[in-house]
Amino acid sequence: MSATPAEFAPPATPAGKAADYLDQRLGIANAAKRQLRKIFPDHWSFMLGEIALYSFIILLLSGIFLTLFFTPSMNEVTYNGSYTPLDGIRMSEAYASTINISFDVRGGLLMRQIHHWAALIFVMAITVHMLRIFFTGAFRKPREINWLIGFGLFVCALLEGFAGYSLPDDLLSGTGLRIAEGVILSIPIVGTYVSFFLFGGEFPGHDLVPRLFTIHILLVPGILLALITAHLILVFYQKHTQWAGPGRTEENVVGLPFLPVYTAKAGGFFFVIFGFTAFLGGLVSINPIWSYGPYIPNQISAGSQPDWYIGFLEGSLRMMPNVEFNFWGHTLSLNVLIPSLIVPGILFTGLALYPFIEAWVTGDKREHHILDRPRNVPTRTAIGVAGATFYGVLWLVGGNDLIATHFHLSLEQITWFGRFAVFLGPAFAFWLTRRICFGLQRADRDKVLHGRESGIIVRAPSGEFSEIHEPVSQGDLHKLTAHDVHRPLSLTEVADSNGVPAPRMRQAKLRARVTKWYFGERVEKPTAEEYHDAISSGHH
Amino acid sequence: MSTGEMNHEEEHGGAVAVEEHGHGALVPADDPFADPGLEPHRPRIFDIDEKAAKRAERQVALLFTLSALSAVGFMVAYTEIPRTAIVNFFPIGAVSASNFALGVLLGVSMFSLGAGAIYWARTLMTDVEFPQERHHLESEPADKAAAIAEWKQGVEDSGIKRRPLIRRTLIGAMAVLPLPALWILRDLGPLPGNSLRSTAWTEGELIINDATVSLDGTTGTGIKPEDVTIGSLFMCRPAAALTAGEDFNNLMAKAAVFVVRMDPADIASQRERDWGYEGIVAFSKICTHVGCAVDLYEQQTHHMLCPCHQSTFDLSDAGKVIFGPAARSLPQLPIMVNADGFLVARSDFQEPVGPSFWERG
Numbered sequence: 001m002s003a004t005p006a007e008f009a010p011p012a013t014p015a016g017k018a019a020d021y022l023d024q025r026l027g028i029a030n031a032a033k034r035q036l037r038k039i040f041p042d043h044w045s046f047m048l049g050e051i052a053l054y055s056f057i058i059l060l061l062s063g064i065f066l067t068l069f070f071t072p073s074m075n076e077v078t079y080n081g082s083y084t085p086l087d088g089i090r091m092s093e094a095y096a097s098t099i100n101i102s103f104d105v106r107g108g109l110l111m112r113q114i115h116h117w118a119a120l121i122f123v124m125a126i127t128v129h130m131l132r133i134f135f136t137g138a139f140r141k142p143r144e145i146n147w148l149i150g151f152g153l154f155v156c157a158l159l160e161g162f163a164g165y166s167l168p169d170d171l172l173s174g175t176g177l178r179i180a181e182g183v184i185l186s187i188p189i190v191g192t193y194v195s196f197f198l199f200g201g202e203f204p205g206h207d208l209v210p211r212l213f214t215i216h217i218l219l220v221p222g223i224l225l226a227l228i229t230a231h232l233i234l235v236f237y238q239k240h241t242q243w244a245g246p247g248r249t250e251e252n253v254v255g256l257p258f259l260p261v262y263t264a265k266a267g268g269f270f271f272v273i274f275g276f277t278a279f280l281g282g283l284v285s286i287n288p289i290w291s292y293g294p295y296i297p298n299q300i301s302a303g304s305q306p307d308w309y310i311g312f313l314e315g316s317l318r319m320m321p322n323v324e325f326n327f328w329g330h331t332l333s334l335n336v337l338i339p340s341l342i343v344p345g346i347l348f349t350g351l352a353l354y355p356f357i358e359a360w361v362t363g364d365k366r367e368h369h370i371l372d373r374p375r376n377v378p379t380r381t382a383i384g385v386a387g388a389t390f391y392g393v394l395w396l397v398g399g400n401d402l403i404a405t406h407f408h409l410s411l412e413q414i415t416w417f418g419r420f421a422v423f424l425g426p427a428f429a430f431w432l433t434r435r436i437c438f439g440l441q442r443a444d445r446d447k448v449l450h451g452r453e454s455g456i457i458v459r460a461p462s463g464e465f466s467e468i469h470e471p472v473s474q475g476d477l478h479k480l481t482a483h484d485v486h487r488p489l490s491l492t493e494v495a496d497s498n499g500v501p502a503p504r505m506r507q508a509k510l511r512a513r514v515t516k517w518y519f520g521e522r523v524e525k526p527t528a529e530e531y532h533d534a535i536s537s538g539h540h
Numbered sequence: 541m542s543t544g545e546m547n548h549e550e551e552h553g554g555a556v557a558v559e560e561h562g563h564g565a566l567v568p569a570d571d572p573f574a575d576p577g578l579e580p581h582r583p584r585i586f587d588i589d590e591k592a593a594k595r596a597e598r599q600v601a602l603l604f605t606l607s608a609l610s611a612v613g614f615m616v617a618y619t620e621i622p623r624t625a626i627v628n629f630f631p632i633g634a635v636s637a638s639n640f641a642l643g644v645l646l647g648v649s650m651f652s653l654g655a656g657a658i659y660w661a662r663t664l665m666t667d668v669e670f671p672q673e674r675h676h677l678e679s680e681p682a683d684k685a686a687a688i689a690e691w692k693q694g695v696e697d698s699g700i701k702r703r704p705l706i707r708r709t710l711i712g713a714m715a716v717l718p719l720p721a722l723w724i725l726r727d728l729g730p731l732p733g734n735s736l737r738s739t740a741w742t743e744g745e746l747i748i749n750d751a752t753v754s755l756d757g758t759t760g761t762g763i764k765p766e767d768v769t770i771g772s773l774f775m776c777r778p779a780a781a782l783t784a785g786e787d788f789n790n791l792m793a794k795a796a797v798f799v800v801r802m803d804p805a806d807i808a809s810q811r812e813r814d815w816g817y818e819g820i821v822a823f824s825k826i827c828t829h830v831g832c833a834v835d836l837y838e839q840q841t842h843h844m845l846c847p848c849h850q851s852t853f854d855l856s857d858a859g860k861v862i863f864g865p866a867a868r869s870l871p872q873l874p875i876m877v878n879a880d881g882f883l884v885a886r887s888d889f890q891e892p893v894g895p896s897f898w899e900r901g
Contacts, residue, residue: 024785039672076786078756082624088755088790106618109639110646139781142677156601175832178793179848182830182895192736192897197728202735203793203831206786207728239674247578252671254578261665268657274652282643283632297789298750298775298796298825317830317865318849324867329901336830336895369674376718411850412863474576483575532573532700 001305040262041255042241045132050266052125052153054273055118056228061350062115063217069105071097074169074206074212084289091169091294094209098168099290114281119164121277123309130154130351134384138241139355141365146234149351153227156220158309163216165287165307169209172287172304174295178203179317186336204297205471236495244370244482253369312391315398316343319418347391354383361487361514363494375444376483378437379518385433386426393422434521442481447472448526449534460463486517506513578669586663596663603656610649617641669720670701732899737892739872740795741885747799747822748782750775751771752823758782762882768801771839774864775825778885794893794895796833796872798826799883800857802842816876821840823859824893827851844870868896 011020017461040046065474073093079086081096083103091099130150133139139147162180166173181203184195197427200207239253248254256262280286292301313502316339323334350357358380360366374381396403397418404411451469459465472480494508494515541694585592617638625637679687700707751774753760760782763774776797782789804819812821825845827834832848841855851864859870871893872888892900 039670042669076788088756090757103621106623106638107642109636110642113639113643175848179829185897187897188898192732192899196730196732197725197898200729202790204789205729238677239672246576247671251574251674253674254669254671256667256669259666261661264657264661264665268654268661271654272658273654275647275649275654278650279647280643282640283635285635295789296792297831298777298833298845300835301838304847314849320865322851322861322865322867324896326901330898331896331900332898333867333896335867339865354565367677384896386827399845414851415864466747473576475579477573478575482575528570528572 019200024198033374035236036259037257038236039255039257041240041248043243043252045136046240047269048129048132050124050269051273052122052129053228053232054270055122055125055277056224057117057270058274058277059115062118063110063221065111066101066108066115067217069097069101069108070094070167070213071255072167072210074209077254086290086293089294092209093279094167094169095289095294098170102290103507110278110281112281113284113286114212114277115164116286116478117280118277119286120286120307120309121273123161123307126150126154126157127309131384131388134354135374135381136241137368137377137380138370141236141359144355144359146231146238147226147355148352149231151233151235151348153224153390155348156224157229160216160220160224161307163212165310166212167209167216168287168289169295171292171295171301172289172295174204175265176306176310177208177295177301178297183336183340186333187341188330188332188337204295213481230450237363239369241369241371242374245479248370251365251371257346266467268337305399305402308395311398312394313340313344313398315394315400315418316340317394318400319397319415319422321392321419343394347387349501350387355427360516361511363489363511363515364486372483378434378485378522380443380449381437382430382433386430390422390426393418393425397422438523445523445526448480449531450479481518483525485525486515487522488512488519545596552761560836569777578671581668584663584667593664595661600656600660600664603652603659607649607656608651610645614642614645614649617645656892668888732897736794736894736900739893740778740784740791741797741888743885743887744877744878746779746873747776747883748779749795750777753777753782757788761801762880762884764881765817765820765877765883768799768883770801770803770819773837773839776800776822794826797822798834798837798844799875800804800837800842806842806856810855812856812858812872814860814870815872815885817875817877817887819894820875821855822883822885823853824871824873824874824889826894827866828861828868828870828893829864829895834870 011017049342054175065392071093075093076090077093077096079089079091079099081104083099086099098112100111103109123296133147133150163174166177181195181199184198185191187194195203198208198211199205242248242253242255245254255289293299305311317336320335320339323338325332325334372380374384397415398416400411400414402412403409451471454468454470457465457469458468489512491508491512494512563784566727586596587593596748621638621641623636623638626634627637627640628634672825684831696699700710724757748760749763750760760777760779763776764780768774776799777792778795781788781791781795799820799822801820804813807813807816807821813819815821825833825835827846827848829846829849829851830844834844834851834853836845836847837843837855838845842854844855844859844864845851846853846855846864846866850863851866853866854862855870859872861867861869871889871891873889875883878884
């Protein structure tokens, strides 16, 4: 559907002349010729990353507005502004200026609330987008590098969110910083020094807000912007993945052209997201810092909760048993170190490295542009669900006090439940997910061999009732059988593929064992013979 | 020729390519699951009915107009609605009229612009899907070989392999170079020293009742033992906090305490009784887990709970941890009564307060 090449005629319109001016200097026609009508596949799940991108733009725009009025300073002032409940109270300039933005700058509260909502949506969209990539195997070769870039974006987004949350210097964010300081102090050997360098001395000091401000508006956004650019360039250059289906192969990408369809759809979607965030900012209160008061280290409010994406760390801290060791004049606070740094460290490292682990297990060196349906790779799907369950239990226990008060349960019992569920939950989820995947695969197999259930019941002359099955279309037959069924590698296969001599035999044995765990149990695709047998036997 | 794709196959020897762009490509007879190729495009109502298309056009234009009107409305609301005006409606309750109007108008403006563009794309722009080839990401072997040759030539021309002296000193220089970048961060903060081991409490330091402290934080009064009834709890600060000025938060982060009175018979720990005054005891308010302010006091059980992570301390047993992630007891501040009859500290805490740290021991 590419346009017929036309003879070049000197441009007559102002826009044409401008484009020609640029082309003579930059040679843009060559790129435009190939890219303007670039094809993108269409699927709802492909817009999750878009939501993240658009929230980032909203964050930049609303954030710039906020910097015009925010004072990143911990110097104390006495508040005399228009919010009378705080009249005469001593507070930091950071907190006072945030109150002013909320009450005295017109549109200021709207921008603050848009900024906060957009941040919540940003991290949520990244998370869901990442899950989509994981469960569909879109991280496989050649996209492992983009997975790592995306992982970097995820981590930066968490840091950026926490830094921004801490800037207003209100009671809630100050408490969050106090917890962060306690976590830093638990790092063996260097923790105390890191804390003193970060806070400019003892907690809370006078330096942290200005420092976080630089981190929040310059350092991390700069990194985010660079990573997003690289992320998008790679999506563009490697072309988008697509679902299996008639006419869709590993060698092509089927969809609609960037100009005009995705220009309108993606551009329009940006405004839809912005509009939605503006509605939230106008209608739903978020982080009303004026009701928390300024940060004072001896004050706290019960039932306080961090932004949702910090909740898993909170739960992790809450459920950890109180293990601490004292030896040779030193203290090792495992009760803080393990839940706040080691557990997330393992979780995140596993997440970052998963594409490489799976590639090592499968020994698959091919490029993949057709997405996996989660059911067709049961072990990967089960690992993902187990990981999500682990995260989910941590997150839930992060609200153990709210669960206890809302449902009149014992806080201690919820915490103890969490301590077991965090191990048993993922194990159960892993088993259950694999069973569901196998079941769905068998259902697909039945659909291929016997057609889809029509819901029409007929009665034979003999009195027998049966349901009519309608044959599925050729396109669906292809789609339901387009996936690979992986098989465990035998020891010789493993050895052969690596050309392994004896010294690396242990690694080969391990790999053979892991492939057995991954692919030992599987549902085979129907073969052509089975299909023909099923057809000729007049199946149901 | 009869209709149906299966027949096509026989005629063309097992394979057929129908239409351009691969609509209806290869279907070998022996593979029932073969890819039939792209499905033919099904026209939408907008493709065949000019009336429907016109209607869609008007709807898009309406959305764009609504967007522009809302943007103007936004500016009017900005100027006209007073900052202090409140609107009250179900289910949100009382909200700032300005924020409400600005948010809704900005939302409508953005949303209808976006919805218009998407609706335009979905109704009036093409929806004929077509394929584009993927190019091979991996370079051809010849290109790889050429790149390697260029690289080798470049390395060769530099002489880095033949001149180990240059190579080694370069690696050394590059290894040292990042260190100044770390060194220059040294002045980010002072070294910890022993600062985490002491607080503002000293012998005779007056215990100020937080509830009596003035708004500006510079005046407040002490507590007399007779004011502290059994079961009552006072949030307190050292008198030094009243003159701390800008250092107030730093001081409070370690020195915040609370005072409770229990029946001395209920206190299990002899040391706790000794450090208190007739059942009045003072504990650090800073949780030993990660430093939140402990706050929820259960009078009957003498339990003190930290709202952050629910560490629970038994105040009748030397502040011992009875639940939660905290590993150490809440430090107790030894107190006495001074000549004027006010509660004062007998000394500083006998151990560091707040979260653990490596050097704590």
